[in-house]
Amino acid sequence: MNTILGFVCERKYTGIVIVAVTIIIVLILSKKRKKSKIKTNCDKSKKAYTLEDCKSYEDLEFKIDTYQKNLRKELSKNKQIIQKAKNKGYIKANTTWTERFQELTDVSNTLYKNLEYENARKLNKDKFHRYTSLHFRSVILGNLAYKDYIDSKRVRDEIGQLLVDIGKKKVQVTAAEKKELYDVKDTCVKTTRYLYDRMIAIQSKTGELRDKIRDECGSRGKAWFDKIQKNKK
Known part of the structure; x- marks a missing residue:
């Protein structure tokens, strides 16, 4: 049992x-x-934002300056040399920034001039969506410019190191190739400085517009400002 x-x-x-x-x-x-x-x-x-996301038919068009035109031409001439150095393994950094440099300078110039234009006058509450769109697109552009600035800086530094190695006879190149590399380095010094300056300038103007939207676009502007500040936390 x-x-x-x-x-x-x-x-x-x-x-x-x-x-x-x-x-x-x-x-x-x-x-x-x-x-x-x-x-x-x-x-x-x-979403991976691109330069297309920074464009708008509402933006006012402005001419690009002479320095920007000349820098684009200079980089265009040196792109093949940069790619050749990358193919030989001298450069490890991403070089896609060289392909979109012209487009980025065009878009950044348009956004910068529009930011400058709007910041110089009192905002119209009826154009609230125009202002917030300009702000949003400028933030995206600032991020893209930062990425390209980092990549340009890496290419500049790697070519600089390559030239040091050439001077120490660690790498053998022809006299013509050496001259080309010096030209590329000089160009990358300029593009790096340009991208950095443009990034800082757009960030500054974007922050100015953000504060103007808060102060000059009534309750919608204040609510919008509070929301983006909350999203930063």
């Missing part, structure tokens, strides 16, 4: 343990699925 009772109890507790373990496993799997789903949704919400 005791044997039968013990057997029943054993089966009873075994069943309880199995149920408990099953519930725990289900809960763990459920949490993993939830975390996975949240991560996927976050990934989908991220």
